Amino acid sequence: MLKHPLLQKYDALKRQCGTALYGEASTRLLDEVYSESLVFLHKLPKPSLVSKVEGKEYFAFQRGKKISRAINTQLYSDSLDDWRKLRTSMEKDDLGRFDANRITQVLYSMAISFCASVDLIKDGDQKTPGTFFEYFVAYFFAWRVGVEPRNSIQILNVDGEDTKLPTDFVFNLGPKKRKFHMPIKTSSRERSIMLWAHQRLLDGVYGTDRFMGTPVLLAETKTDKAKKEVVEICLPDQWRVYQLYIAKLKRIYYLDLPAAYSKLNEEFPPIRVRPFGEFFLEWADLSPG
Amino acid sequence: MLKHPLLQKYDALKRQCGTALYGEASTRLLDEVYSESLVFLHKLPKPSLVSKVEGKEYFAFQRGKKISRAINTQLYSDSLDDWRKLRTSMEKDDLGRFDANRITQVLYSMAISFCASVDLIKDGDQKTPGTFFEYFVAYFFAWRVGVEPRNSIQILNVDGEDTKLPTDFVFNLGPKKRKFHMPIKTSSRERSIMLWAHQRLLDGVYGTDRFMGTPVLLAETKTDKAKKEVVEICLPDQWRVYQLYIAKLKRIYYLDLPAAYSKLNEEFPPIRVRPFGEFFLEWADLSPG
Numbered sequence: 315m316l317k318h319p320l321l322q323k324y325d326a327l328k329r330q331c332g333t334a335l336y337g338e339a340s341t342r343l344l345d346e347v348y349s350e351s352l353v354f355l356h357k358l359p360k361p362s363l364v365s366k367v368e369g370k371e372y373f374a375f376q377r378g379k380k381i382s383r384a385i386n387t388q389l390y391s392d393s394l395d396d397w398r399k400l401r402t403s404m405e406k407d408d409l410g411r412f413d414a415n416r417i418t419q420v421l422y423s424m425a426i427s428f429c430a431s432v433d434l435i436k437d438g439d440q441k442t443p444g445t446f447f448e449y450f451v452a453y454f455f456a457w458r459v460g461v462e463p464r465n466s467i468q469i470l471n472v473d474g475e476d477t478k479l480p481t482d483f484v485f486n487l488g489p490k491k492r493k494f495h496m497p498i499k500t501s502s503r504e505r506s507i508m509l510w511a512h513q514r515l516l517d518g519v520y521g522t523d524r525f526m527g528t529p530v531l532l533a534e535t536k537t538d539k540a541k542k543e544v545v546e547i548c549l550p551d552q553w554r555v556y557q558l559y560i561a562k563l564k565r566i567y568y569l570d571l572p573a574a575y576s577k578l579n580e581e582f583p584p585i586r587v588r589p590f591g592e593f594f595l596e597w598a599d600l601s602p603g
Numbered sequence: 604m605l606k607h608p609l610l611q612k613y614d615a616l617k618r619q620c621g622t623a624l625y626g627e628a629s630t631r632l633l634d635e636v637y638s639e640s641l642v643f644l645h646k647l648p649k650p651s652l653v654s655k656v657e658g659k660e661y662f663a664f665q666r667g668k669k670i671s672r673a674i675n676t677q678l679y680s681d682s683l684d685d686w687r688k689l690r691t692s693m694e695k696d697d698l699g700r701f702d703a704n705r706i707t708q709v710l711y712s713m714a715i716s717f718c719a720s721v722d723l724i725k726d727g728d729q730k731t732p733g734t735f736f737e738y739f740v741a742y743f744f745a746w747r748v749g750v751e752p753r754n755s756i757q758i759l760n761v762d763g764e765d766t767k768l769p770t771d772f773v774f775n776l777g778p779k780k781r782k783f784h785m786p787i788k789t790s791s792r793e794r795s796i797m798l799w800a801h802q803r804l805l806d807g808v809y810g811t812d813r814f815m816g817t818p819v820l821l822a823e824t825k826t827d828k829a830k831k832e833v834v835e836i837c838l839p840d841q842w843r844v845y846q847l848y849i850a851k852l853k854r855i856y857y858l859d860l861p862a863a864y865s866k867l868n869e870e871f872p873p874i875r876v877r878p879f880g881e882f883f884l885e886w887a888d889l890s891p892g
């Protein structure tokens with residue numbers, strides 16, 4: 315069976331991102347993936363979902379009997395033009411009129427278009443959207459900080475050869491410069507403790523706060539496909555305990571920021587949970603501690 | 604559609620275990636689940652698998668085109684009689700002729716019979732085997748230590764009401780007595796860091812080593828169903844780093860102990876990885892630190 319054109323383009327993007335994340339080749343391939351997603355989604359019905367999330371509305375794309383994951387109505391815009399403007403701004407290294415909200419919207423629309431398409435093209439495939447989202451976020455991050463990430467760290471081993479430990483993306487901006495530890499997930503759910511555990515490991519190996527933990531997540535929505543209802547699965551009490559007892563994360567970025575986590579910004583212990591667009595404006599001011 | 608008789612019996616066991624783990628009612632229901640699993644499996648072909656694990660042989664049960672997870676040939680015995688002898692010994696609180704190996708074998712056979720049956724009755728259901736295995740292991744543990752576990756701990760909150768944090772099973776044997784923290788999983792794979800992270804949390808909240816971390820796992824086998832090949836997915840280097848930088852686990856028990864983890868017993872930092880049967884003989888000698 316021939317692979318769907320969108321998945322063929324995704325394969326090419328994945329191959330490229332395995333070599334170099336930000337650059338001409340990956341920009342062109344990302345553009346193709348987004349265009350192809352929009353072509354695929356364009357002709358599909360968009361039933362509204364019953365939103366159990368205060369202040370947010372959601373819809374889904376439908377193909378036959380299948381519906382995609384939930385899509386935030388306020389954040390979504392199927393505008394190839396917006397992305398191309400952002401792309402041009404990125405190439406000039408001047409975000410100009412793009413404020414944090416607009417960046418979040420463009421990135422949300424791109425990411426969710428691909429994920430929703432895969433929901434409808436494949437059956438129960440969580441891996442493809444997950445891997446795409448990793449490369450997607452790392453692409454923008456690599457552009458902003460100007461270095462390519464690594465996926466493993468050296469562990470000093472007094473007994474002989476150093477061990478190489480696989481990690482989430484780590485971006486090292488150079489000697490004595492800021493360093494980022496960036497797990498990237500479409501959602502955290504019952505595995506959120508892993509975000510803090512990996513930070514704890516880096517703190518242990520390289521010294522507390524040497525790497526700033528800045529995970530990026532897509533959303534915490536869960537859709538009941540029979541009832542067409544959307545909820546957000548959030549565990550703020552647990553996050554608070556992780557932040558106190560396991561490690562400190564500097565920021566947690568979301569494309570579709572859950573209401574319950576947004577509140578954590580104002581409480582003790584502070585956990586700074588922000589729309590991902592804000593990263594692009596505040597990244598140079600972030601400092602450890 | 605009528606539920607399969609095995610799943611009906613499992614539902615009853617699950618309901619009972621939600622109330623009290625070890626007791627007459629759960630013993631009877633567990634016996635029924637095991638008998639029903641054996642009845643279901645008895646008539647099925649048992650193709651051998653190609654074992655890529657040194658020193659171990661595996662087979663699977665087959666039903667139509669489907670094959671179950673891999674089953675360790677040396678550990679498996681479909682003997683209801685062995686379990687009933689163990690049950691009698693447990694009721695007398697005297698394990699008598701049951702050495703660690705034999706306990707491991709009986710428990711392995713019971714657990715894998717149910718899991719393999721569900722593999723063949725349902726499609727891609729990981730949750731049912733996982734939940735069953737939790738109750739199954741906690742049942743034997745509760746018998747041995749004589750207390751029922753809890754699934755949450757109190758977190759002291761200076762700002763007002765204490766927070767309740769959901770946890771894996773914790774067994775508190777009483778004031779100033781040993782306490783166990785026991786995550787139970789059918790496999791750990793790429794989520795193994797969670798075992799150490801939860802221990803770190805308990806260490807933080809209640810003091811280092813107050814709870815002894817003794818996770819129990821079924822196996823780390825992975826079956827390529829097309830090639831009919833079995834491998835074990837093990838990450839011993841990562842475990843070593845977790846044990847050094849995140850928290851200390853007292854023991855890690857397996858029903859089908861992976862070769863690569865068995866070696867960790869002899870290296871530094873020592874990680875004591877043992878067949879679960881040994882717990883029943885050594886539990887009273889385990890002490891924190």
